[in-house]
Amino acid sequence: MFFCEVSRIIVTSDETTGSGPAPLLDLRCIVKVYQTPAGDLFALKDIDLQVYPGEFVAVVGKSGAGKSTLINVITGIDRPTSGEIIIGGTPIHSLKEDQLARWRGKNLGVVFQFFQLLPNLNLIENITIAMDVCNTYPVREHEKRALALLDQVGIAEHGYKVPAKISGGQQQRVAIARALANDPPVIVADEPTGNLDERTAGEIFDLFENLVEQGRTLLVVTHDREIAARATRQVEIADGKLQGIGVRG
Amino acid sequence: MKLRTRWRKIIKDIWGNKTRSLLVILSIAVGVAAIGMINNTMTMLRRDLFGAHSRGNPASVSLYISPFDTDLAGAVEAMREVETVQAHRTLSARLIRADGAPAENITLDIVPGFDKVAINRFSIERGAEIPGIRKILLERCSADGLGIDIGDTIIIETEGKQRYSLTVSGIVHDLYLIPYNILGDATGYVSMDTLRWMGEQAYYSRLDVIVAENEGDREHALAVAAQARDRVIETSGYQVYRIAIPGINSDPGEHWGQSQINGFVLVLQVMSVLAIFLSGGLVVNSISAILSQQIRQIGILRSIGAVRSQLVGMYVANVLVLSVAGLAMGLPLGMLGAWWLTNFAAGYLNFDVTAITPDPTVTILQVAVGLVMPIVVAFFPIVSGTRISVYDAIYQQGLAGDRQEGGIDGLLAKIRNLHPPVMLSLRNTFRKKARLAFTLITLTLAGAMFMSVFSTRASLTGQINQIARYVAFDASLSVTPGLTRASVERTAMRIPGVTVAEGWVSSGGILMRADGSEGDEIQVYGIPYNSVTIDPLLIDGRWLQADDTNGVVINDDFLEHAPETAVGSSITVKIADQNRTYEIVGIVSKHLSGSRVYMTYDTFSKATGRSNQADMVRVRLDADKIGSSAEQKRLAAEIEDRFQDAGMSQSSSQTQDEIFxxxxxxxxxxxxxxxxxxxxxxxxxxxxxxxxMGMNVMERTREIGVLRAVGANNQAVRQVVVIEGVVVGLISWLLAVAVSGPAGVALAGAVVYAVFKAPVNFQYSFEGLAIWLVVIVLIGVFSSLAPARSAARLTVREVLDYE
Incomplete structure (x- = not known):
């Protein structure tokens, strides 16, 4: 097992060292081990990470470094082998599957690399279903709110189209709008521009910056250092360990 | 009100998977319709056939008596054990067709008063209510079948070859007769005055009786009839020839075909249960496919906050929508089927359908099967399908689990030198064992049922052929009593082409019980020991021999009434008022025409005192084989003419073809x-x-992409899928072969028992086995074609999308 305290010292940012605000996202000694026929594979090794309200953190690293695993344990999509994840004061590592799903739906917006929209639903419905399953807004307000969110990401005019009828960049905008559906304080995105061209990727990051300006906290995984440079803080991961911190260019 | 998005998703999912949704809807509809058709038909049969039959005062028992008058009927009616009686006179005659068509057999029925029939009440459908002199009422099936209507004149030829013109003055509906379209004999109703005008004597010959108590009790009805015979009829100087419960193995008061109809309906009910079982299976299969297809969507929904109970609710709602649609389709279809089947039965069995109305109990059953069954059977796949983690749902879809375990997997791994696509197909077949087992159960059941139907057909044919051994003649004819056997055979042999002519004698007898009381009626035959017109199938002992003076052969039907009887045991038979004891030397197979005792001429002569006589003549054109239908018909006409011209018979001849x-x-x-x-x-x-196969292809998208990436063309990809489908089909065929034996015995047994009230002589149909092999291979190919096409359409790019 790794030594958590050493790792914590390396990755802690300047802002965490003082007596500033409490972290919104607090990862403590996170270890993720995959059991394979070839033996145990340590995907995450004693990760400590704190993200504060209003931060825009980019996690960068090479392919296989553990970026997606890190995002998956933060969102509760995957479980850590050991360690604690506290988001907004909730120890999500101790939640049961349904509790986790309900918590995630209300408190965390997830944006996937491949958008993961429901193909049979139109764009508005792809957003309203998030409100529906979480019962966060009255049903009569769902469509109005979905249109407002689509407007916010700049594709309101496509609201009644199905995902297959719009471009990849537009689909990712819908995924971002869906992540905002229940007004969560934290947005987590896994390679959100990995499937997009450079110009569209830039537009998506413009959206992210707008969200941060509105007071949301963002954690984005990307392999593109140029794009990551637009974040307020960069965290590098290599071989399952956080290597250091960075700040916006 | 705004519909929640999750419900809109359900509707869109159903609409987006039209074929699969339609499949589930149809499978539910088939089950619901089968229940509705069969059970509603049964309800309507009970109401309109059995109910109407019961309302017309059906007879408990009939006594066939030497000529009697209404005084005797009154005396029997006065018995405390008897509720009411009805005298009948029946006269067999020929109906001569004016258009030159072949003459038809007709039974003329005469009752004391047409307006006060007490038992087996028929109704006047049209025309006169009472047949006047030289008038006849025709039963409606006979009138329809013969194309005769009120006002037409028909010619009746009596046994004495005398012809009489009668005018049809009314049409009667008689529910108590086996209709013309089944039996082939017409029925008409005339007055006693008309009968006298036709030169016949005025008397009655049959007395129908309704017993006062225990109306449905067979033994009681027969006991009351025996009491009437012993206490009233025979003490008054009349002779009772026969006592019989009306119908075909029916109980007293039952419709003549009630047990057969009930048996047939039971078989259909069993099949409808099977259809429900299979449609339930198809629901499970389809829901599993939908869940399999939507694994990633389930993951997405969970990633945005959906809890498991919501997902379960969504998919249960999905099934519910399909169930409602299936029910909506199945209910009217079932009613339509019931309407068709009831009307078909009404036409066939000659009853009126008063109204086509669904039975509320049946509707409740249909709703339960249509709504509850799919949800119950789909619940487990839904619950287990929604248990998947978000991670697996989103990141692991498209690559089916591929853990090779021992057993079949190990065995398959050892197979070498097969064409790679074939090898891949074989190994793919056994990857999802639970799903494979489920598909195999469905196909095996269908196959076993298919083969069982063929075995049932083979058994029925076999049974009929077995019976044919006992009527191994081209034609037979009853001859005038008292004729010598030699003269009868000589006359028959004079007909050109006849090579075999046998005079047979027969008599009714009563099997005496050990305590000296009378048992069941039996038929006793005196025949040549080396008869050619009977080909007995011995199931025990031996056939008659020339020197058998006390030895007799019985048929298997006999054992139903006297199960303790065996080869070597003795039976006492009352023939011509004398009790005689015989030794059983052989038992032959079933005739399905009642208990028979065969003995040699000499033995019969001794028992009856009728030396060297014949009651019937049985002829053949060829000693080695039965003639064609046309030959039989020609010979029957010739023998009839020859014997009638010689004054040796006034009866109609019968061919083997007509009997069957x-x-x-x-x-x-x-x-x-x-x-x-x-x-x-x-x-x-x-x-x-x-x-x-659709599910398999869906789950292996990534593998198919890999196959394509390494150069597999469309044909190779299709081949992998189609071979897998055929392999599954062939495995199910092997299993069905194993199951088809017992299943065939059960089905054939049920059908044969329903019709004959006799156990089946089962014959396995290898023809059915071969046909199902072809059918299952075709099913394997055709049911895999669509999934194979989908697989072949997948591009490497689409596969990458799964990464």
Whole structure:
């Protein structure tokens, strides 16, 4: 097992060292081990990470470094082998599957690399279903709110189209709008521009910056250092360990 | 009100998967419709056939008596054990067709008062209520079948070859007769005055009786009839020839075909339960396919906050929508089927359908099967399908689990030198064992049922052929009593082409019980020991020999009434008022025409005192084989003419074809319905396989992409899928072969018992086995084609999308 305290010292940012605000996202000694026929594979090794309200953190690293695993344990999509994840004061590592799903739906917006929209639903419905399953807004307000969110990401005019009828960049905008559906304080995105061209990727990051300006906290995984440079803080991961911190260019 | 998005998703999912949704809807509809058709038909049969039959005061028992008058009827009616009686006179005659068509047999029925019939009340459908002199009322089936209507004149030829013109003055509906379209004999009603005008003597010959108590009790009805015979009829100087419960193995008061109809309906009910089982299976299969297809969507929904109970609710709602649609389709379809089947039965069995109305109990049952069954059977796949983690749902879809375990997997791994696509197909077949097992169960059931239907047909044919051994003649004719056997045989042999002519004698007898009381009626035959017109199938002992003076052969039917009887044991038979004891030397197979005792001429002569006489003549054109239908018909006409011209017979001849023609008809209908049901099961089985193959392809998208990436062309990809489908089909065929034996015995047994009230002589149909092999291979190919096409359409790019 790794030594958590050493790792914590390396990755802690300047802002965490003082007596500033409490972290919104607090990862403590996170270890993720995959059991394979070839033996145990340590995907995450004693990760400590704190993200504060209003931060825009980019996690960068090479392919296989553990970026997606890190995002998956933060969102509760995957479980850590050991360690604690506290988001907004909730120890999500101790939640049961349904509790986790309900918590995630209300408190965390997830944006996937491949958008993961429901193909049979139109764009508005792809957003309203998030409100529906979480019962966060009255049903009569769902469509109005979905249109407002689509407007916010700049594709309101496509609201009644199905995902297959719009471009990849537009689909990712819908995924971002869906992540905002229940007004969560934290947005987590896994390679959100990995499937997009450079110009569209830039537009998506413009959206992210707008969200941060509105007071949301963002954690984005990307392999593109140029794009990551637009974040307020960069965290590098290599071989399952956080290597250091960075700040916006 | 705004519909929640999750419900809109359900509707869109259903609409987006039209084929699969339609499959589930149809499978539910088939089950619901089958229940509705069969059970509503049964309800309407109970109301309009059995109910109407019961309202017309059906006879408990009939006594066939030497000529009597209404005084005797009154005396029997006065018995405390008897509720009411009805005297009848029946006269066999020929109906001569004016258009030159062959003459038809007709039975003339005469009752004391047409306006006060007490038992087996028929109704006047049209025309006169009472037949006047030289008038006749015709039963409506006979009138329809013969194309005769009120006002037409018909010619009746009596046994003395005298012809009389009668005018049809009314049409009667008689529910108590086996109709013309089944029996082939017409029925008319005339007055006693008309009978006198036709030169016949005025008397009655049959007395129908309704017993005062225990009306449905067979033993009681027979006991009351025996009491009437012993206490009233025979003490008054009349002779009772026969006592019989009306109908075909019916109980007193039952419709003549009630047990056969109930048996047939039971078989259909069993098949409808099977259809429900299979449609339930198809629901499970389809829901599993939908869940399999939507694994990633389940992951997405969970990633945005959906809890498991919501997902379960969504998919249960999905099934519910399909169930409601299936129910909505199945209810009217079932009613339509019931309407068709009831009307068909009404036409066939000669009853009126008063109204086509659904039975509320049946509707409740249909709703339960249509709504509850799919949800119950789909609940487990839904619960287990929604248990998947978000991670697995989003990141692991498209690559089916591929853990090679021992057993079959190990065995398959050892197979070498096969073409790679074939090898891949073989190994793919056994990857999802639970799903494979489920598909195999469905296909095996369908196959076993299909083969069972063929075995049932083979058994029925075998049974009929077995019976044919006992009427191994081209034609037979009853001759005038008292004629010598030699003269009868000589006259028959004079007919050109006849090579075999045998005079047989017969007599009714009563099997005496050990305590000296009278038992069941039996038929005793005196025949040549080396008869050619009977080909006995011995099941025990031996056939008659020339020196058998006390030895007799009985048929298997006999054992039903005296099960303790065996070869070597003795029986006491009352013949011509004398009790005689015989030794059983052999038992022959079933005749399905009642208990028979065969003995040599000499033995019969000694028992009856009728030396060297004949009651009938049985002839053949060829000693080695039975003639064609046309030859039989020609010979029957010739023998009839020859004997009637010689004054040696006033009866109608009968061919072997005619005997079987009358009872193979109902079999054909039963078999047709069974084949249709088996076909439906095959369709459901095929749909199930198609669903499974679709799921397999969906789950292996990534592998198929890999195959394409390494150079597999469309044909190779299609081949992998189609071979897998065929392999599944062939495995199910092997299993069906194993199951088809017992299943065939059960089905054939049920059908034969329904029709004959006799156990089946089962014959396995290898023809059915071969046909199902072809059908299952075709099902395997065709049900895999669509999934194979989908697989071949997948591009490497699409596969990458799964990463």
């Amino acid at each position: 023609g009358s009872f193979t008809g109902p079999f054909d209908i039963i078999l047709m319905v069974l084949v249709i049901m088996a076909g439906l099961l095959a369709v459901v089985g095929g749909l199930s396989l198609a669903g499974t």
